[in-house]
Amino acid sequence: MQAEIITIGDEILIGQIVDSNSAFISKELNKIGVAVYQITSVQDDRSHILDALEVAGKRSSIVILTGGLGPTKDDITKHTLCQFFNDELVQDDTVLQHIEEIFKKYISTPISDLNRKQALVPAKATVLHNANGTAPGLWMKKGKTAFISLPGVPFEMKNLMKNEVLPKIIKEYKRPHIFHKTIMTYGLGESAIANKIEEWENNLPSFIKFAYLPNLGRVRLRLTAKGEDREFLQATINIEVKKLYPLIGDIIVGEEEDESIENQVGKYLTQKQMTLATAESFTGGKIAQQITTIPGASSYFKGSVVSYATETKIKVLNVPEDLVKKHSVVSEEVAIAMAENVKKILGTDFSIATTGNAGPTKGDSDAEVGTTYIAISTPEHTFAQKFNMGNHRERIVQKSVNKAFELLLKEILKF
């Protein structure tokens, strides 16, 4: 049982947008036991799309296409599907009614013929209802292969996947189980980890695939098993994961991919009914932003003072001007004062503070680009650590954000 994804649109091939749709579709298919063999991004070009459909259809039982269903001239997916299936476009009255309703409810401009044309669908297609947009999804069959065409707008595509495509696949296909488990580690590089677990890795059962995914100071370790018996797969993987703890337990911060570190911070703070605030300088609000992507964050996150300018640290965070003058704004002392003061001002149990220089120029301080201090304040104490995060602005920020969560989580777990 194998699927392929074809994304249609020049914007991907000229690098104007990143293809995040395919990652979402792949993840959802994997969850229901459908492996994705290949992802192919092709141009808004009829013959290129036809080639891709032909090749994918020969290999895989499900081919999901995204993009090219909009109302404008550059959208050619429906016409190309008609050519591939030797079919013609006909009006679907239910879709037309839905389009008219959307315009009435949400859109201030009047409905036009271009919009009405979105109700044209290939005669042989099963229409999939797009609750969030005007371009319907399409499900067409050639031989044993299902070709499923979805709009490229992520919000519409995701909803169609969840409410139409996945239920239909589950109903119509027998699928094996695919079980992934991901272990998040912080603090060691991939080759150092590989050395520590070499024997364990060599002795893994052959139906378990193992991979290292390094990224900015964290390495994720992924185990994947595929087979008929879900419980057996899951049990075997859990046994193997347990064996990892005596080997690298000190660097493991969590299991399961969805358990991001900010998720864990949220989970434990909620459990312990404790609260958090941040005072961010060079991270510019990125820590707060990552915290608040988690639904329910308002129960433990009180807020952040993004004190990008030195004067903001003094005025809002009450960092003494003398302290800044004496130690420089990028210093352990200022980081600690920021953490303690934001905790006091917002009345929280924990706080994170960052001060540093993300470059490209030195800004308000004399610190070298890449020098950063991260301070953590807990109900019991406050400390700051100094890091050299390299010389690449984006990386300096993201590595520091990762490190801040890592330091914080360790402290939270002590309470």
Next chain:
Amino acid sequence: MQAEIITIGDEILIGQIVDSNSAFISKELNKIGVAVYQITSVQDDRSHILDALEVAGKRSSIVILTGGLGPTKDDITKHTLCQFFNDELVQDDTVLQHIEEIFKKYISTPISDLNRKQALVPAKATVLHNANGTAPGLWMKKGKTAFISLPGVPFEMKNLMKNEVLPKIIKEYKRPHIFHKTIMTYGLGESAIANKIEEWENNLPSFIKFAYLPNLGRVRLRLTAKGEDREFLQATINIEVKKLYPLIGDIIVGEEEDESIENQVGKYLTQKQMTLATAESFTGGKIAQQITTIPGASSYFKGSVVSYATETKIKVLNVPEDLVKKHSVVSEEVAIAMAENVKKILGTDFSIATTGNAGPTKGDSDAEVGTTYIAISTPEHTFAQKFNMGNHRERIVQKSVNKAFELLLKEILKF
């Protein structure tokens, strides 16, 4: 002159990571006149990689591979290249020396045999120096096609592209010019725009390709021309763009893709020597974070108070408790107070404030999920607007951030 990209790694096909490398590579290739025909993501599987190399090599003169060059067992790209080229791995002493230096300088764990093995390269390959990592890039030729293998770590790949791959392509290949221009619009949907510019679009010269890229309240319009005479292409596109202004000038906020709206805000604030602060509730620091991705933001951005909890609005932003009680925390009055007070506290010329409910539950207020207020304060006045941003958490936040920048930019341009 056409290229293809092959990304290697199960993590993409199971949806664990989004393939952002391909977008970067495509964009860089386009800039030097190399069109990307297709992007293909394949599994960590030898026969699948071989198939992809075979197919791409027949179509395109440049094939760029990313991923699978790490030190661990799941990394098989080098072995597969040896099979494809009927070649064998030999040690490259310069690479070995570089790996040893990296370990001495940056890595606390001792160097291991796994790390040293990264100095093994196919005998027929030209080695490309990876200044930021231990896995070298490889350039190999089969017939007329160059196969270029790069590590999957974005930071290492980007540096290799810029310093090794692009200069070598420029030196060795004659290339046409590809000229893109993107017009950013805010406030109208794609079909409404298409209706307004229908005649213009129908009369575009045939060598100009035109596309609509809708996304959360903004539509980007892209014109692309390809040919030998760069100046002619550029002039023709500029003439066509000029004709757009009488038709839709009221919704155009900028030209060129790299000119993001936060870039423009930064550019104009720097020019006018004016400053900005933000007070963010449900946007959770995302506005501050987008502002501070721009190098040099510290010259105009003083900071943000991320007042996620109502008490933070009261304590730090001095929003009167009575005002919150009387109008609710999600209200025009509170948004305006937040904007005025953060401007006063941080001493800036402009400010943005947001308050609203991004869901999934009602949080501190009685406002419906999706109800948001955005306030802008300028040296002359303060106003707030109410929006209904739908019911999807991420979208509510991103649409509001986009809208806030749009409202702010309009005000900045008046000074």
